[in-house]
């Protein structure tokens with residue numbers, strides 16, 4: 001009787017432990033949300049992210065719930081009417097709020113980061129830039145979210161956070177191995193980031209050797225590993241800035257817009273090229289790993305078509321149509337002559353908009369960093385916990401078996417007796 005009782009208790013315990021484990025996997029955990037406005041030079045986008053509350057520090061657990069294009073131009077274009085810059089954000093914000101349960105809204109961290117367009121405006125007229133920040137801060141500050149602030153991102157941060165976004169999305173920062181430990185995937189699998197906005201372009205990657213110009217180095221510690229990336233942001237070398245400077249025949253000259261003389265180690269590893277790199281190459285059908293020679297030939301062929309033929313082949317696409325030839329040529333030149341990709345290293349570049357369902361850009365990396373969701377130290381504790389539940393379950397199951405078998409053999413013994 002005592003043996004049967006013991007086996008019952010052990011079995012029940014195992015069952016409960018299994019259920020606890022299963023429940024944490026199967027039941028929908030509470031979702032948390034975060035909002036980031038990417039205030040670029042040509043337009044602003046809102047990204048709404050969500051993740052299970054109990055898995056806050058995991059890699060790849062954040063998903064993108066909404067990407068919303070704010071109507072109208074970038075906030076830096078509202079210099080003569082700053083209040084409108086704030087108002088322009090309302091539409092997307094309301095779209096995001098619809099997706100967030102009411103009880104969660106006040107707890108939703110919300111950020112606005114401005115990039116090269118505002119960097120340029122601040123150089124031109126810092127009081128106008130201040131007024132625009134004040135206007136967006138006012139609108140977001142009175143909306144029913146947890147607004148953390150609006151700020152100007154340094155070019156270096158833009159590069160580093162883009163790099164973090166890609167590698168987080170691809171699960172390259174930390175992996176859970178078969179043997180039940182968190183491991184750091186080999187450094188060679190880390191992916192470099194090539195970003196091109198309207199007013200600046202960024203290159204960020206882990207070079208093969210030391211970085212000799214420390215001003216181009218960004219160091220951080222993620223999940224217990226130290227990373228040292230090379231990153232540089234070229235102000236004025238974004239697509240729109242470049243095109244307008246080509247138009248006015250002013251490729252060199254402005255002090256802050258230099259390309260030559262910037263230190264860069266040789267490119268190394270895989271690269272993801274996103275934003276305007278992707279949009280242009282997607283339009284030209286060059287995103288499926290074509291060799292450099294094909295990209296070159298395709299772009300030149302496109303540029304030589306008559307405008308009538310181009311218009312006829314792409315009806316209803318006029319807005320950017322005029323620019324694809326120039327931006328295609330510009331991208332070729334930048335990647336080849338600027339960053340030094342060769343015929344051999346060209347195939348390491350993947351032209352992508354997303355990684356694991358997340359639009360690639362600086363926004364996710366920025367939010368993860370500011371909310372402390374990527375801990376500096378390795379996340380040993382959470383797996384250790386579920387690992388011990390697992391061990392306990394196995395121990396209790398074995399105990400149950402032993403007692404049941406024991407009880408059975410005792411009964412057999414009695415029957416024989």
Ligand SMILES: *[C@@H]1O[C@H](CO)[C@@H](O)[C@H](O)[C@H]1NC(C)=O
Pocket residue numbers: 053054055056057375376382
């Ligand atoms: C995530 O990490 C932070 C700091 O390392 C810690 O305070 C927090 O409790 C962790 N959250 C979870 C869900 O493990």
Ligand SMILES: *[C@@H]1O[C@H](CO)[C@@H](O)[C@H](O)[C@H]1NC(C)=O
Pocket residue numbers: 079080124125126127128
């Ligand atoms: C900056 O903009 C303000 C407001 O538009 C204007 O009054 C001021 O003269 C400008 N300053 C410079 C240096 O252009």
Ligand SMILES: *[C@@H]1O[C@H](CO)[C@@H](O)[C@H](O)[C@H]1NC(C)=O
Pocket residue numbers: 157160161218219220369370
């Ligand atoms: C992220 O934030 C921490 C401070 O919380 C900072 O020390 C670190 O450098 C940041 N990471 C990046 C890539 O900027």
